[in-house]
Structure formats: C-alpha cells, structure tokens
Amino acid sequence: MARDMKKHDDVHPAAWETLSRTEEAACRVFSVIRKRCRHPVKNLEADFYVLESADWVNAVAVTPDGRMILVEQFRYGTEALSLEVTGGVMDLGEDPIEAAERELSEETGFVGKRARLLGSVRPNPAIQSNQCHIVLIEGAERLGPTEWDENEELALYLPTVEEAYEMVYSGRITHALTLNALLLYMPVWKADRGAI
Numbered sequence: 001m002a003r004d005m006k007k008h009d010d011v012h013p014a015a016w017e018t019l020s021r022t023e024e025a026a027c028r029v030f031s032v033i034r035k036r037c038r039h040p041v042k043n044l045e046a047d048f049y050v051l052e053s054a055d056w057v058n059a060v061a062v063t064p065d066g067r068m069i070l071v072e073q074f075r076y077g078t079e080a081l082s083l084e085v086t087g088g089v090m091d092l093g094e095d096p097i098e099a100a101e102r103e104l105s106e107e108t109g110f111v112g113k114r115a116r117l118l119g120s121v122r123p124n125p126a127i128q129s130n131q132c133h134i135v136l137i138e139g140a141e142r143l144g145p146t147e148w149d150e151n152e153e154l155a156l157y158l159p160t161v162e163e164a165y166e167m168v169y170s171g172r173i174t175h176a177l178t179l180n181a182l183l184l185y186m187p188v189w190k191a192d193r194g195a196i
Contacts, residue, residue, distance in 0.1 A: 014040050029053060029089060053130045058087035058177055059100035060118065060185045061110060061137040068164040069110055069140055070157040070173075083157065083167065084178045090133075096120075100135035106147040107154055113139030118184040123177060134181045136188060161189055 016037040025032040030053040038045045061069040068085075075082045086107045090099040097115045104110050118134045148154065159167065167173045168182055 014042075016040070019045070024049070049127065051128045053089070053128065054092065055090045055096075055130050056087060056123070056132040056177070057090050057096050057099040057103060058085050058132055058134050058181045059104045059137050060085055060134065060181050061104050061108075061112060061140040062161065063110075063140050063158065066160055067158040068161050069104070069108055070159065070164065071107055071154040072157060073152065073154050075175075082175050083173050084175045085181050087132075087177070096133035097135050100133070100137060104137055104140065105144065106149075107152070108156055109142045109144045109146050110140040111143045112137035112141075118181070118188070121177070121180045132177050132180070134184050136185060 016039055018035050018037050020036045022034045022036075023031050024034050030051045033050045033052050035048045035050055036045065037048055059069075063069065070083055071086055072081050072083045074080070086104045087100070088103045088107075090096065094102075096117055101112065101115055104112065115135055115137045118136050120131045120133045122128070123130065123132050146154070164173070165182065165186075168179060173179065173182075
C-alpha cells in the first residue's frame with residue numbers, strides 16, 4: 001500500500017506565467033513552441049522551448065500462454081535498433097484503449113480479448129507537453145496481417161514475461177516509455193501469478 005510522502009519544508013516551487021507562445025517549427029509529429037514566461041515572484045522573464053505533440057499510447061500485450069508481444073525497430077534519434085512494446089501517436093480524440101488496440105493490430109497483426117488502461121505518464125515534462133497512455137491488452141492472438149506505415153519495419157519478439165523482465169535488467173530493453181509500461185504492468189503480473 002502506498003504511503004504519503006512526508007514533505008520536509010513548506011517551500012513550493014513557483015508556477016511560471018506564460019506571456020506568449022510562438023510556433024518556431026511545424027514538424028510531422030510535433031511542433032517546436034517558444035514560450036516567453038515570467039516568474040511570479042522574481043519577475044524574471046525567459047524563453048523556453050517546448051515540443052507539442054499529440055498524446056501517445058503504448059500497449060503491454062500478453063498472449064494466452066503468457067508471452068509478451070515486443071517489436072524491434074530502428075530509431076532515428078539513437079541510430080540504433082530498439083526493443084519495445086507496440087505503440088504510437090494517437091489520433092485526435094481517439095480513446096487510449098482503442099488506440100492501443102489499433103497500434104497492436106497494425107504493428108503485429110495481434111488482437112486481444114480484454115484491454116484496460118494501466119496509467120498515463122509524462123514522457124519528458126521539461127520539454128514536452130504530451131502524455132503517453134499505457135494500456136494492458138490480454139489474450140492477444142495473431143488474427144490478421146500487419147499494416148505498417150511507409151517508414152516502419154518491425155521484427156516481432158514473443159518472450160515470456162519473465163524473459164522480458166530479464167531483458168530490462170540486462171539492459172537489452174532501454175526505451176524509457178517501454179520501461180514505464182513494464183513498471184506499471186509488474187504488479188498486475190505478480191498478482192496474476194499469486195506473488196503479491
């Protein structure tokens with residue numbers, strides 16, 4: 001059971017006031033926004049740059065026989081292959097569960113029997129405004145073909161859940177949002193195994 005954290009002092013950080021916002025660049029998956037902000041106490045002004053994007057979704061998908069569905073793909077930021085749960089950018093107004101089911105089906109051809117939201121995280125609140133919603137999809141079976149985007153090329157991995165967590169601890173899985181997803185899934189997995 002979670003306990004309340006004890007605060008050690010009465011000091012609270014100030015919330016800066018946004019005076020203006022200017023779009024500096026409009027890219028395919030995000031916009032770069034320059035925000036002119038003022039500190040309410042110090043009366044200090046500064047420019048800050050934020051990446052504005054639609055929300056994202058990640059799917060922790062598990063097969064009936066206890067295998068986790070992972071994909072490996074090339075990531076341009078790191079110029080390396082990355083092993084991850086399925087996921088992507090949500091369409092405007094799309095429900096996170098529907099988005100996770102869509103991404104799983106498009107990327108792997110798998111469809112689940114049950115889905116529920118595990119939680120939502122902020123990918124990098126220092127420079128990003130969006131959220132990533134993490135959805136658990138259970139009973140996933142391969143029922144159709146993949147429907148990759150033009151620039152997608154994925155390899156499918158089906159490790160056991162235990163093997164997936166071993167890949168986390170060995171450093172094989174390093175994608176931060178996949179690590180968030182697996183962190184949120186761990187108590188569910190342990191409860192299903194009777195380990196809690």
